[in-house]
Amino acid sequence: MIETDTRAAMDRWLADHTYHFSRFNNLAELVREKERQGVRISLCIPTLNEEKTIGKEVVIFRSELMQRHRLVDEIAVIDSGSTDRTCEIAAEFGAQVHASADILPGMGDCKGKGENLWKAIYQLTGDIIVYVDADIRNIHARFAYGLIGPLLLRPEVQYVKAFYDRPLTISPGVRTSGGGRVTEILVRPLFSMFYPELTAMIQPLSGEYAVRRHVLERIPFPIGYGVETAHLMDVYAGWGLDAFAQTDLGRRVHRNQSTQALGRMSFGILHTFFHRARALGALRDLPELGTVLRQFQAREETYEQVLHETRLEERPPMITVPAYQARFGRRPA
């Protein structure tokens, strides 16, 4: 009975909260709504050595969403210390470029994507912040406007997540399905066990999402791999499933990772999941969890251990940071 009720509720949620990007193709309409609401929108691209793709991303977003249609007010790259030409190329094409280490320097500099996403809240000025990964090879303006649309048209929606068909590009030629391995093997089973409603998110780990500032500033940010997982758990706990929406953005072609790398990602996500679940009261009496992932590689006739220590640092909700309170005139409730 419970499962039937959950299924019915999720069917309703899916029907009501799932979009296709084409619904928002009328950018003039979105701009009018944005202006009517007096909303500022910022686009953040977190980077680390993405010189091959960052130029096209900035060109297309600036041209389509700032010049042809004034949907986005600022585009910023938040960089983790790229050693290639990422920052130079992004600046050349008109993006703001900020080194993560230079934002809130008094709070130190932790290396990780979550750090960049968190610091963007302080650096950018939008009421809505759109996050887009930097390694997308088939970038298009829909990767932003498809996520902004639900926020402009539905005031109750707080957090919009992307989903898409993700061809793997490991081998020559492209297969039409098979992306989202960590989602299907790890996160979806975990959510099914502990947060069944969150399984309605088709791609919970997607790196593209748009969020209202007042939500972002109130949730913690793990530094490592689990930041997207933590977001879903914290927003669900604080605002409920109806705060979410998701948009089909079509195809996303990007650099795919090896199984070993996905193993390290999964380890980080597991840590984040268990710690957030305990903090949110879904789990009690958690034993001390190991922080070292042991993988193996073969060299001639011997097997070698390769040890990876996972990052456990977590940034507090930005609203608790005095410098942020002073800059934006905002305080915790």
Add this chain to the structure above:
Amino acid sequence: MMQAKAAVTVVGGCVRMDSAWIARASAEADALRGELLAHLALLGEVPAPSGAEQDRISLWLERLAEQPDVQCHQDEFGNGVAIRPGETDGPARVLVTHADGVLPEDEEPEISIRPDSVTGPFAGDNSPALAALATLPSLLDRLGTRGRGPLVLLAAARMLDRYNFEGLVRHLETSPRPEAVIAVETVELGRLNYTALGLRRCRVTVEVPESYDWMRFGASGAMLPMTELIQRIGGIALPRTPLASIVLGTIRGGVSARQIAREVRLGLEVRSESSELLKSVEAQIEFLCADIAALHGLSVNLDVYARREPGRLDIAHPLVRGAMDALDGLGIKPMLYPSTGMLSAALAGGAPAITVGLARSHRVRGLEEIEESLEIPSLRLGLVQLAWLAAMPLDPPGAEGHGHD
């Protein structure tokens, strides 16, 4: 708004752009760099093999339709047509490029953009030229420039290889005769063609018939007879003048190294500035095919699937002089040579026509793919060149010199 004309001076009866106009146009083209590159990336990542260009053309029209006073439509031949009004309703000036490319529909081309270059397979498969045409109205608006007659921007469909410039030919056949046709190719900046070579584009197929006696003559299959045919075609005597050449372009055949090839195909093109010579060489190749077939007991089929006759515009024609002056003003050395591309179809339509190039490029060539890198600063100069060509006066009247053999 008061519209300033392109700043010109008249020197020796010819109009030339002056340095102030060049500086202003270059600055405005720089300001449009983001728009140009966005058009290029988006158009270049839509595969558009010949006969299947509609997605790319629709996208091109969609991007132009947002510009004020540009009327867009797709004609009955699949061409994308964008019209910007001129100062009068006089004869139009047509800027055309081909919307189709060489990449197959199932290939996903990827364009990479760096500060000074754009890289992609086959130079974005002509998307830079399409992007330049899509950006041109914005540049002309910023310059306050309008030609005497309407400006027609044409993204022509079904142009390459077997289609033999069908989109352009049909457009010219069914439209009022334009004042001039300017064919735009992505490479190379400095290119200026006003002489079109005629051509015969052929495919020769050597095939072992089902009834072939494999015990005869060592069972060589189709490879050796094709090799002999190629050698004999290569031996066809060609004069120094008129200009003529035979290009042996592609060869395909066989299934695997351990099986005798039953079929081999040769792609070749005969080019000449003489119609008589083209007919003569075609006849000789036909004879050679018949001879090889008889000698070896094979089937040798010659398919001449594209024919174009030579044509030319006089070097003194104002269109040619204006284009040369544009390159001179931009500090670019013109490369003058006969073309086998769109120019032939354009001249055959009866209007004065030239071909120009847009950007400098570098190629990394492999057997499977050509990765091409374009210089962005040169693309900006190419765009300024187009702005001049779109609006420059073609007076003085009486400047003839258009010839078609």
